[in-house]
Amino acid sequence: xxxxxxxxxxxxxxxxxxxxxxxxxxxxxxxxxxxxxxxxxxxxxxxxxxxxxxxxxxxxxxxxxxxxxxxxxxxxxxxxxxxxxxxxxxxxxxxxxxxxxxxxxxxxxxxxxxxxxxxxxxxxxxxxxxxxxxxxxxxxxxxxxxxxxxxxxxxxxxxxxxxxxxxxxxxxxxxxxxxxxxxxxxxxxxxxxxxxxxxxxxxxxxxxxxxxxxxxxxxxxxxxxxxxxxxxxxxxxxxxxxxxxxxxxxxxxxxxxxxxxxxxxxxxxxxxxxxxxxxxxxxxxx
Numbered sequence: 001x002x003x004x005x006x007x008x009x010x011x012x013x014x015x016x017x018x019x020x021x022x023x024x025x026x027x028x029x030x031x032x033x034x035x036x037x038x039x040x041x042x043x044x045x046x047x048x049x050x051x052x053x054x055x056x057x058x059x060x061x062x063x064x065x066x067x068x069x070x071x072x073x074x075x076x077x078x079x080x081x082x083x084x085x086x087x088x089x090x091x092x093x094x095x096x097x098x099x100x101x102x103x104x105x106x107x108x109x110x111x112x113x114x115x116x117x118x119x120x121x122x123x124x125x126x127x128x129x130x131x132x133x134x135x136x137x138x139x140x141x142x143x144x145x146x147x148x149x150x151x152x153x154x155x156x157x158x159x160x161x162x163x164x165x166x167x168x169x170x171x172x173x174x175x176x177x178x179x180x181x182x183x184x185x186x187x188x189x190x191x192x193x194x195x196x197x198x199x200x201x202x203x204x205x206x207x208x209x210x211x212x213x214x215x216x217x218x219x220x221x222x223x224x225x226x227x228x229x230x231x232x233x234x235x236x237x238x239x240x241x242x243x244x245x246x247x248x249x250x251x252x253x254x255x256x257x258x259x260x261x262x263x264x265x266x267x268x269x270x271x272x273x274x275x276x277x278x279x280x281x282x283x284x285x286x
Contacts (some may be wrong), residue, residue, distance in 0.1 A: 020051040020058050030072045030108035031060060037116060046123055055096065057089055062098075066123055069093060071102045073170065073189075087190065094186070102172075102189050104165055118284055125181075148178070151276060155179050157218035158205050159271065161281035162197025165189075168239055171248075173201035176281040178220075184208070192239065192248045198226035199235050201281075203255040206230075206264050215265055222271040222279045230268060233259040 027035065031050075038048040038061055052062045054069070061070040073086075090100045101122055103115050148155065155178045162173035172188025185204060188197070198221055205219045221227055229235050235252045239245055271279040278284075 016053045016056070016058055020053060023051045023058065028072065028074065028105060030074075030103075030105040033108055033112055034061065034070070034072060034115070037112075043116065043120055043123065054093065054098070057093065059093075063123065067098045068122055069098050069100045070119065071100065072108060073102050073104050087188075099183075102170070104170060107165055121284055125183075148276060153178070153220075153276060154218045154267075154269070156216075157220055157269075158184055158209075159220040159279050159281040160198070160201035160205050161222065161279050161283065162194050162201055163283035164192065164194040164197060168193050168245070171197045172283075173197040173204070174281050174283070175201060175205050178280060181280075190248050190251075191245060193237060195223065195225050195229075196235060196237050196239065196248065196252065198223035199229045199237075200251065200255055202226055202230045202268060203258060206266060206268075207258055207262075209266055210262065210264060218267045218269055220269050220271040220279060222273050222282075224270060227268050227270060230259065 035050050037043060038050070046063045046066060048061050048063050048070075050061050052059055052064075054062065059069045060072050062068065071086075086102075090102075093100050099122065101118070103118075108115050157178045158175045159178060160173065160175045162171060164171040168191055170189035171192035171194065172186065172190070174186040175184040176182070177184050185208065187200070187204065202219055202221055209215070209217055209219075234256055237252070239248075241249050273279065
């Protein structure tokens with residue numbers, strides 16, 4: 001029998017344990033703030049572990065029951081080499097069934113209440129792997145989205161959105177299935193801008209839909225600029241191209257090349273926030 005806390009690989013365990021113990025003894029200010037709120041199960045009653053070893057990584061905080069990882073990023077996470085490492089680490093953890101959310105030191109220290117609000121929201125949304133559905137309970141979209149179809153929203157759709165802490169700053173984007181409320185994909189964080197994230201989210205959705213044969217599924221975005229850029233097949237950002245933003249520019253180039261070499265018929269529709277409320281893919285950080 002494998003217990004929920006048995007998440008580490010054996011080969012490097014002793015070394016990782018030493019690092020984890022050191023990190024516990026030398027927390028950053030932001031880590032201390034979050035741990036004071038997590039350690040007493042004060043967030044929805046969920047148990048968190050800090051500086052926990054998963055595979056060959058030490059994550060800042062994790063709720064193993066929900067497989068939710070919380071990472072607190074200092075300034076060095078904006079360095080181009082670290083951005084690449086963080087992306088690879090996040091993808092590996094996601095492939096192992098974990099949901100990974102990242103907050104900057106500045107977010108935690110300057111807006112603790114908003115960070116905790118987002119963690120609580122994630123704990124409510126994340127479904128633990130291998131969870132058994134209740135009998136006679138059909139999967140439904142979140143109650144706040146009900147009635148959208150009557151309002152004219154096509155629910156055979158994915159909604160996309162991006163979030164960025166600063167302009168530029170750590171940027172991420174995601175897609176949500178309007179029929180199930182499930183997250184379809186998530187990318188980031190990577191230094192960029194909100195408009196770039198919105199653009200890449202649409203292209204990511206188009207490419208994935210084409211790969212899965214979903215040629216008639218609608219894409220909703222609340223960004224007029226991003227929709228325009230996709231239609232023009234060019235990301236017209238003014239973000240300075242530097243060694244720090246080069247990884248993002250390489251992704252933009254791939255996205256533009258995909259747009260220029262593929263045809264699609266998926267409707268890309270502007271999400272009408274004033275009529276329908278926040279787009280369902282919104283990160284809730286406004």
